[in-house]
Amino acid sequence: MSEVVGRGTLLSGRYRVVEHGASDVPGLAAWQATDQILDRPVRALVVSSAASSAALDGARRAALVADQRLSRILDVGTHEGLGYVVSEAVDGPTLTDLLTRGPLTADQARAVVGEAAAALEAARRRGLHHLALRPGCVHVSDAGHVVLTGLGVDAPVMGAVGGDARSTSRRDAVDLVRVLYAALTGHWPAHPSGEPFETGLPAAPVVGGAPVPPAELAPQVPNDLDTLCVVTLGPHDDGPHTPGDLVRELEPWGDIRVGAAGPSGARAPGGAAAPGGAAAAAAGSTGTGRAATPADDMLDTAPVQVARQSVRSAFAEQIATGSNRPGTPPPAAPLRTSAFGTGTVAPPVGFAEHTPPTAPAAVPPPAFAPQRAGGPVPPRGPAGPAPAPAGPALAVPPVHGDDPFDSVLGDVGDEPPRRRAFDPTALVLGVVGIALVIGVVLAFKALFSSLEVGTPTPGPVASSSSASPTSTGASGEPTDDSSPTTPVSSDPPVIASAVSVDPSDDDGEHAEAVERAFDGDTSTYWYTLTYQQANFSGFKDAVGYVMTLEKPATVSEVRLRTSSTGGKVEVRSSDASDPGGGTLLASGEFGSDVRLTLDEPTETATITLWITELPTAADGSFRLELNEISLS
Numbered sequence: 001m002s003e004v005v006g007r008g009t010l011l012s013g014r015y016r017v018v019e020h021g022a023s024d025v026p027g028l029a030a031w032q033a034t035d036q037i038l039d040r041p042v043r044a045l046v047v048s049s050a051a052s053s054a055a056l057d058g059a060r061r062a063a064l065v066a067d068q069r070l071s072r073i074l075d076v077g078t079h080e081g082l083g084y085v086v087s088e089a090v091d092g093p094t095l096t097d098l099l100t101r102g103p104l105t106a107d108q109a110r111a112v113v114g115e116a117a118a119a120l121e122a123a124r125r126r127g128l129h130h131l132a133l134r135p136g137c138v139h140v141s142d143a144g145h146v147v148l149t150g151l152g153v154d155a156p157v158m159g160a161v162g163g164d165a166r167s168t169s170r171r172d173a174v175d176l177v178r179v180l181y182a183a184l185t186g187h188w189p190a191h192p193s194g195e196p197f198e199t200g201l202p203a204a205p206v207v208g209g210a211p212v213p214p215a216e217l218a219p220q221v222p223n224d225l226d227t228l229c230v231v232t233l234g235p236h237d238d239g240p241h242t243p244g245d246l247v248r249e250l251e252p253w254g255d256i257r258v259g260a261a262g263p264s265g266a267r268a269p270g271g272a273a274a275p276g277g278a279a280a281a282a283a284g285s286t287g288t289g290r291a292a293t294p295a296d297d298m299l300d301t302a303p304v305q306v307a308r309q310s311v312r313s314a315f316a317e318q319i320a321t322g323s324n325r326p327g328t329p330p331p332a333a334p335l336r337t338s339a340f341g342t343g344t345v346a347p348p349v350g351f352a353e354h355t356p357p358t359a360p361a362a363v364p365p366p367a368f369a370p371q372r373a374g375g376p377v378p379p380r381g382p383a384g385p386a387p388a389p390a391g392p393a394l395a396v397p398p399v400h401g402d403d404p405f406d407s408v409l410g411d412v413g414d415e416p417p418r419r420r421a422f423d424p425t426a427l428v429l430g431v432v433g434i435a436l437v438i439g440v441v442l443a444f445k446a447l448f449s450s451l452e453v454g455t456p457t458p459g460p461v462a463s464s465s466s467a468s469p470t471s472t473g474a475s476g477e478p479t480d481d482s483s484p485t486t487p488v489s490s491d492p493p494v495i496a497s498a499v500s501v502d503p504s505d506d507d508g509e510h511a512e513a514v515e516r517a518f519d520g521d522t523s524t525y526w527y528t529l530t531y532q533q534a535n536f537s538g539f540k541d542a543v544g545y546v547m548t549l550e551k552p553a554t555v556s557e558v559r560l561r562t563s564s565t566g567g568k569v570e571v572r573s574s575d576a577s578d579p580g581g582g583t584l585l586a587s588g589e590f591g592s593d594v595r596l597t598l599d600e601p602t603e604t605a606t607i608t609l610w611i612t613e614l615p616t617a618a619d620g621s622f623r624l625e626l627n628e629i630s631l632s
Contacts, residue, residue, distance in 0.1 A: 062123070131172065495629070564614075573606070
């Protein structure tokens with residue numbers, strides 16, 4: 001891989017590889033690169049394993065999930081036979097970096113894992129699962145934001161085998177609890193069957209086939225988090241089954257405060273970890289000569305006491321020593337003099353004659369640098385003298401006129417007043433009001449004109465019926481028979497609503513997305529759950545998609561545009577109460593653009609797609625993605 005991609009390699013004609021980055025996944029090389037078009041740093045992952053195609057496909061699907069807590073995928077492609085994935089650069093240390101120096105406090109562990117769970121819940125709702133979650137892919141930025149990496153890419157490279165939606169969601173939920181365990185104790189509860197990655201953390205002790213409770217390693221762990229870890233990582237299938245369940249278990253949580261760590265992560269003088277809790281075993285000893293890193297902010301070290309002076313208090317002290325000249329605003333960024341006399345800077349204009357004497361500053365601007373002098377303070381003009389200063393008098397630098405800002409801004413007193421800009425608000429509101437009145441008038445005119453056109457319609461109907469000499473005394477009957485059939489035969493069928501029907505579940509499959517299949521946008525879609533076999537893995541016989549029309553209409557053709565191929569589908573004249581019943585109108589297979597012509601045009605108010613066999617999705621699993629459906 002190093003011979004094909006190295007420093008200076010240009011990926012996709014845009015991303016210039018700079019240097020190696022950190023990666024804990026075998027077969028996945030990380031590089032720091034630069035986007036030469038936008039001149040920004042990016043992260044490039046180069047895949048050399050046999051799972052390159054699966055990893056690239058997973059990256060493309062992950063790019064569709066928009067969540068600020070997920071590392072955004074920017075580009076996916078191949079370079080001389082090697083696949084690559086370009087994502088945004090992630091700043092801040094990983095959770096592994098933080099835990100090697102001590103566990104987090106309970107509230108910070110709750111917040112970090114809660115944010116990660118919320119990100120994976122957003123991915124789960126789009127049919128995507130991580131399946132390779134570990135502390136190394138959880139990043140905490142300097143601003144206190146959690147960013148998750150590896151979605152869709154790490155699992156195929158590691159050889160993680162997916163499953164149905166329930167098992168994959170459960171796996172992500174359990175992995176999140178394992179990360180929570182590590183954040184609380186500094187120990188990693190490894191899977192008994194082994195894992196294809198190294199966390200760099202000490203293994204958690206195991207008793208009876210399960211890791212010991214976190215409270216035995218870190219006594220400060222609260223009861224609710226201790227119980228959550230025990231029941232989830234125990235031998236029974238307990239605890240949260242989806243990342244969303246874990247979010248509900250953890251919420252609410254507070255802000256992530258960079259610099260907060262648990263009591264067991266405190267360090268004794270000299271750099272060694274203070275005894276007690278899991279952090280003592282996990283953190284080890286760090287030398288006193290080690291340079292500080294951004295990740296050190298998460299340690300529970302003693303804070304350095306720094307003498308600070310508030311800007312507001314400094315102004316208040318200076319104002320208290322004498323009256324300020326009315327009408328003179330303070331500068332935007334006032335300079336300060338150290339309270340201990342260690343350094344000298346100039347005070348703001350307007351307080352110069354009330355400030356205690358200091359050493360002269362090095363070449364300050366003339367308007368802001370008071371100088372020491374032995375003579376009296378010259379008068380400042382008609383504003384009136386100020387109270388006598390408590391210390392030696394200071395000489396005020398000469399200024400132009402009466403305003404100390406004139407030396408900086410120049411003489412602006414004679415500048416004529418600016419012409420007031422034209423305010424178009426009244427004009428715009430007037431135009432909008434006129435347009436609104438015209439629209440209302442046209443709407444009423446169109447409404448009443450349509451009523452006038454419709455009034456003479458009974459005339460022709462009556463005349464046509466009276467033209468038949470054979471129907472005596474029943475001229476109105478043909479009119480009654482023809483009026484309801486006219487909209488059915490002339491108006492095209494329009495889908496008003498739809499519902500997903502699952503014989504094994506009253507909630508259907510992805511009921512929240514059913515309207516995407518007839519919204520006129522082929523980039524959105526309704527989709528079923530993901531299965532490992534085309535026959536729904538034996539869980540059910542079929543899945544229905546029942547459409548209700550705005551009014552009864554004649555349907556002769558059903559057009560399906562999908563992202564899947566194969567499978568079997570039936571078109572039936574049925575409703576949600578019996579989707580598999582009714583009359584079989586047509587059948588066929590799924591494809592990118594399939595037209596199913598009915599055996600004969602059928603008048604109906606509801607029509608059902610009865611899916612008896614799932615098509616194949618792009619990742620090799622079995623799932624239907626229905627982009628758009630139209631009737632004619």
